[in-house]
Amino acid sequence: MTKRNFLTALLAFSVGMMLLFESAEISEGIRKGLYLCSFSVIPALFPFMALSVFICKSSAADFFDVLFKPVLRFLKIPQNCGGILLSAVIGGYPAAAKCINDLVICGGLDRKYAARLLCFCVNAGPSFLIGAVGIGVFGSIKIGFLLFAAQFLSAAIIAVFLSLFSEKPEENKLFAATERSSNASCVIESVVSAAESCFRMCAFIILACGTLELVFEGQIFSAVSNIPAAKAFLTGFFEVTAGCLACGEINGFWAVATAGAIASFSGISVILQISALTDRSGISLVPFLISRLFHSVITFCMLWFFLLFSGETVSAFSVKGGSYEAVLSSSAPAFVSLLCMAALFLLSLVPPKSEKEPAFRRLWNRFLSKQTKF
Numbered sequence: 001m002t003k004r005n006f007l008t009a010l011l012a013f014s015v016g017m018m019l020l021f022e023s024a025e026i027s028e029g030i031r032k033g034l035y036l037c038s039f040s041v042i043p044a045l046f047p048f049m050a051l052s053v054f055i056c057k058s059s060a061a062d063f064f065d066v067l068f069k070p071v072l073r074f075l076k077i078p079q080n081c082g083g084i085l086l087s088a089v090i091g092g093y094p095a096a097a098k099c100i101n102d103l104v105i106c107g108g109l110d111r112k113y114a115a116r117l118l119c120f121c122v123n124a125g126p127s128f129l130i131g132a133v134g135i136g137v138f139g140s141i142k143i144g145f146l147l148f149a150a151q152f153l154s155a156a157i158i159a160v161f162l163s164l165f166s167e168k169p170e171e172n173k174l175f176a177a178t179e180r181s182s183n184a185s186c187v188i189e190s191v192v193s194a195a196e197s198c199f200r201m202c203a204f205i206i207l208a209c210g211t212l213e214l215v216f217e218g219q220i221f222s223a224v225s226n227i228p229a230a231k232a233f234l235t236g237f238f239e240v241t242a243g244c245l246a247c248g249e250i251n252g253f254w255a256v257a258t259a260g261a262i263a264s265f266s267g268i269s270v271i272l273q274i275s276a277l278t279d280r281s282g283i284s285l286v287p288f289l290i291s292r293l294f295h296s297v298i299t300f301c302m303l304w305f306f307l308l309f310s311g312e313t314v315s316a317f318s319v320k321g322g323s324y325e326a327v328l329s330s331s332a333p334a335f336v337s338l339l340c341m342a343a344l345f346l347l348s349l350v351p352p353k354s355e356k357e358p359a360f361r362r363l364w365n366r367f368l369s370k371q372t373k374f
Contacts, residue, residue: 029213033206036241040136041205042198044127045092050194052091056083056099058186075163078113084121089152092125093240093270094197097277104281113169115284116162119291120155122274124240124263132241133259137248146306147260154264154298158291200276204269208239229258236262239269253307261300265292 055061064082065072072079084103088096100117103109126148134144212235228249236243240262247259271292275285 025214026210029210030206032213032242033202033209036209036245037202037205040128040132040241041202044132045125045201046194046198048091048125048127049095049098049197050190052083052087052095052190053098053193054186054190056087056102057189075159076166076168077117077163078109078169080108081113081117084117088121088123088155090125092128093122093266094201094273094277095125096121096123097274098193098197101278101281101283104283111281111283114278114281115287116166118274118278118283118285118288119162120159120295122266122270122288123151123155124266128241129263133244133263137245137259138256143256146303147256147263150260150299150302150306151264153302154295157298158295162287197273197277200273201270204273205239205241208267208269209242212238212242229254232258232262236265236267238267240265240267243267253304256307257300257303260303261296264299265296 055064061080061083064086065080066082068082068085069079071085072081077085080103084096084099087099097118100109100114100121104111104114129147129151130141130144134147135141138144215234228246228251232243232246232250235246236258243262244259247255247262249255250258271289274288278285
């Protein structure tokens with residue numbers, strides 16, 4: 001028996017005893033984690049994640065490769081990463097990482113470019129920042145857009161800075177061609193992939209919330225819970241959703257700046273998810289981990305500067321009653337995304353074009369043949 005085996009067994013035994021004697025606190029934290037997942041994470045992230053995977057997997061990626069060609073050339077990124085840039089803006093934390101990992105596995109992207117893309121493509125989605133944080137926590141859609149803009153500019157600054165020290169991809173170097181599946185296959189794969197990512201994210205959130213509840217109810221960090229800023233930073237260090245909610249207890253524009261920093265840092269929970277997601281591809285996470293610190297600091301400074309010199313005041317910082325559930329359950333971006341996914345699903349039912357018979361006529365004939373069976 002090695003020393004490592006002994007320490008691992010001792011750690012497992014200690015955790016088991018903690019779960020046995022502190023079950024009340026851990027259960028309360030798990031309930032809070034389930035609440036966050038039900039009313040925040042899944043409604044805000046699932047539609048956009050599914051849409052992002054669909055864009056990267058389907059033939060739409062070729063369109064965005066051409067559309068973002070000047071940006072890709074300026075950032076010294078391979079020309080087949082247009083869909084990844086779009087998913088980084090709309091998809092939420094794991095969406096772009098999922099697309100990057102899949103492109104590396106199929107041979108369409110080199111690992112050194114993948115490691116650089118992770119530094120500025122892992123961001124919070126607009127539905128989370130605008131709906132969950134801006135409206136749900138601070139009661140202002142304007143603050144939500146300000147959070148999203150600050151994070152976007154921060155990621156852009158990091159992308160430009162990294163491009164200054166990077167070499168241009170060789171124009172004559174041919175990456176392995178990415179096979180494009182049919183629309184029906186892409187829809188199914190995108191929904192399944194988004195569901196798996198949401199399930200994985202919710203599992204980490206529940207674990208983090210259970211741990212945080214135990215930490216704040218214990219003797220060591222019980223005093224921290226009385227300091228709103230310290231509680232928000234400590235909570236956000238482990239889990240981004242709970243950390244942004246904790247910012248509602250901070251007074252002044254520091255609350256918005258802190259929430260932006262936490263969202264850009266993304267938390268240990270998201271970092272572990274990215275690590276597990278990219279394990280098969282062998283992408284180096286060292287640049288990504290370093291970028292998290294710079295990303296959060298730049299976002300914090302930008303929000304502090306904007307709010308300080310714009311004269312914007314924030315009066316409501318706490319979630320009141322059931323308004324949080326109402327805001328998230330009727331989120332306009334999430335509703336639009338669900339409509340887009342429904343439209344994509346309907347389009348996927350249309351069979352490919354044939355020279356002999358138009359697609360719409362073949363679809364109509366199929367419909368008639370089904371009716372005759374009844």
